[in-house]
Amino acid sequence: MKDDFLQRLLALHYVYPKPLNRLQRLLSDDPELEKLAAQKPSELASRLEMQFAQANQLKNAYLKALKTPFCEVYAKHKITPISYRHQHYPESLLELIDPPAVLYAKGRxxxxxxxxxxxxxxxxxxxxxxxxxxxxxxxxxxxxxxxxxxxxxxxxxxxxxxxxxxxxxxxxxxxxxxxxxxxxxxxxxxxxxxxxxxxxxxxxxxxxxxxxxxxxxxxxxxxxxxxxxxxxxxxxxxxxxxxxxxxxxxxxxxxxxxxxxxxxxxxxxxxxxxxxxxxxxxxxxxxxxxxxxxxxxxxx
Structure with missing residues (x-):
């Protein structure tokens, strides 16, 4: 489940690289992002406060991004994605109004x-x-x-x-x-x-x-x-x-x-x-x- 969630989060962040407070509009009642792929563009537009055409574009880009195995691709480039749920994600960042949803890291x-x-x-x-x-x-x-x-x-x-x-x-x-x-x-x-x-x-x-x-x-x-x-x-x-x-x-x-x-x-x-x-x-x-x-x- 955790790996599936990370894949969905990375796909979303790839096409919609916003801080956690913005993504919270989707996560609040769908914490594992399980419903996102089936959400109607009109619903997305309402939740994310964007135009229908933009939401439709985002939905299509997200569905396409889901096919990319992000963890494998990033590992090849020595990039470690650290989601806001990761054990190395600093708690102090969650005190920000707009914490990063994902940190991309290279190194230790x-x-x-x-x-x-x-x-x-x-x-x-x-x-x-x-x-x-x-x-x-x-x-x-x-x-x-x-x-x-x-x-x-x-x-x-x-x-x-x-x-x-x-x-x-x-x-x-x-x-x-x-x-x-x-x-x-x-x-x-x-x-x-x-x-x-x-x-x-x-x-x-x-x-x-x-x-x-x-x-x-x-x-x-x-x-x-x-x-x-x-x-x-x-x-x-x-x-x-x-x-x-x-x-x-x-x-x-x-x-x-x-x-x-x-x-x-x-x-x-x-x-x-x-x-x-x-x-x-x-x-x-x-x-x-x-x-x-x-x-x-x-x-x-």
Whole structure:
């Protein structure tokens, strides 16, 4: 039954790659998706709030997709689909308004079960200051087995992944496109290493290309997986701060690296600090905060 359900879910997600809250309109009274193949397009249109023609198209695409043995196909490409029911699916993601219905993963999925994870993010145009800060802050975090999460973008993200690897730590990359379209191309080498030895994951089926709107969606997963978010450099208006907003919505800790007051890239961290983020210039600052939190949680 479970395998049959996964096949149906993967077929649906392939043709309708939406978050779980959208799929819940179908799952609420058909949790195993057993009735979907027989549903009338008019019923689908009503449930999914779409035009009849669109629902009809979706139904036909779904019936066709059911014939593809997705688990076998993905296994050949070393992709592990992690549904919202999978034992390695992180519970913290289910707290999102729009949890991913499926995560597509390459590498060591057990890293998702690591108890302590921190996101390290910043500008795509990060300067050498971000690299220096990351190399100064990460060693003590890695010594405590914290997994470093980032989005594999240019700049600070790539610096964070590379530093985690170089320092002997573990890292998870959350990407904004399917595995057939790795992005950005200049991080292809780093991506290959992460897929082979660490963990790369996305909520997008393999054929999905990187689109602008995918990246803000990806950011909610980065913050959702992490206990806290560390920002190195960012402008006041940037994608980095959208990750911070997601994190704040879910009560995560925000850490910010103070920087040069004459740099635009320090304006984002300084604004966060002014709004209550913890300024950090040593990894121990982050660890102290976590130890206090862990102590509080254990008391409760």
């Amino acid at each position: 999925t057990e890293l998702l079960l690591a108890p302590e994870k921190i996101a390290v993010i910043g500008s795509r145009n990060a300067s050498s200051y971000s690299r220096q800060a990351i190399h100064a802050l990460l060693p003590s975090l890695i010594e405590q087995n914290m997994v470093i999460i980032s989005g594999l973008a240019k700049g600070a993200d790539a610096m964070a992944h590379a530093a985690a690897i170089e320092l002997g730590g573990q890292t998870i990359a959350v990407t904004g496109s399917g595995f057939l379209h790795p992005y950005p191309k200049e991080n292809a080498g780093l991506h290959n290493i992460i897929e082979e030895k660490y963990l790369s994951m996305t909520e997008y089926p393999p054929y999905m290309q990187p689109k602008r709107w995918n990246f803000p969606m990806r950011n909610r997963i980065i913050s959702g997986l992490s206990q806290g978010v560390l920002v190195t450099e960012a402008k006041v208006k940037s994608g980095t701060l959208s990750t911070v907003e997601h994190a704040l919505d879910h009560g995560k800790d925000i850490f910010a690296v103070p920087g040069n007051i004459f740099s635009d890239l320090s304006a984002g961290p300084h604004k966060l600090i002014a709004e209550g983020a913890k300024p950090v210039w040593k990894g121990s600052h982050i660890l102290e905060e976590y130890r206090q939190l862990i102590g509080k949680n254990e008391q409760h």
